[in-house]
Amino acid sequence: MSNHVVTVTEELVQPILDEMKLELVDVVFEQEGSNWYLRVFIDKPGGVDIEECGQVSEQLSEKLDEKDPIDIAYFLEVASPGAERPLKTEQDFEKYVGEYVYMKLYEPIDGEKEFEGTLVSFEDNLAVVEIKIKTRKKKLEIPFNKIAKANLAVSFN
Known part of the structure; x- marks a missing residue:
């Protein structure tokens, strides 16, 4: 299920990021304690601010609600990768x-x-x-x- 959620999220968030000229760094769907978190890490040269994270979160949340790929309760977090940014590609x-x-x-x-x-x-x-x-x-x-x-x-x- 986790891979499917990540793939669908990447497909839904990419057009939003393209429009805002932001980069998708990583998508992680993971459980912590009894809660599930869908974490989307975004960046741009010079870093992203809280407003950009909020805008992406709002737009992605709407698209996730429409598509509804996740059949359990979860928290959506959109954030900067910070100082320990993953290197994936x-x-x-x-x-x-x-x-x-x-x-x-x-x-x-x-x-x-x-x-x-x-x-x-x-x-x-x-x-x-x-x-x-x-x-x-x-x-x-x-x-x-x-x-x-x-x-x-x-x-x-």
Whole structure:
């Protein structure tokens, strides 16, 4: 059911975002405690404000009511992805070269499945990330299809 809800929501929200010149970052349909949340993350260069989130929420809510793809009670949230924006597409990786990122992989590289470091480059479906191991820096080449999850991260160095 979750995938269907995400797909339908993406189809309904995209024309609204296109009209407002906003970008769809992610759609998540998840349960927290006994409540279900449909979360739509949107962005634009310089970030989105609360008014834009409100406008998208209002218009999307109307379309969801018309289409009615969700047969349980849920809360709709439209928000900015914030400082830890997810990186989902190859275009996201290209756009955020030079940024500090967190990555979780499907299978280990050098015995590790999770890395934080600077995204040095992204070309030909290959992410190059510079990580720090104690005092030395090391560059890892990570194929795009091995990345289970990635997002911008906050560096505390």
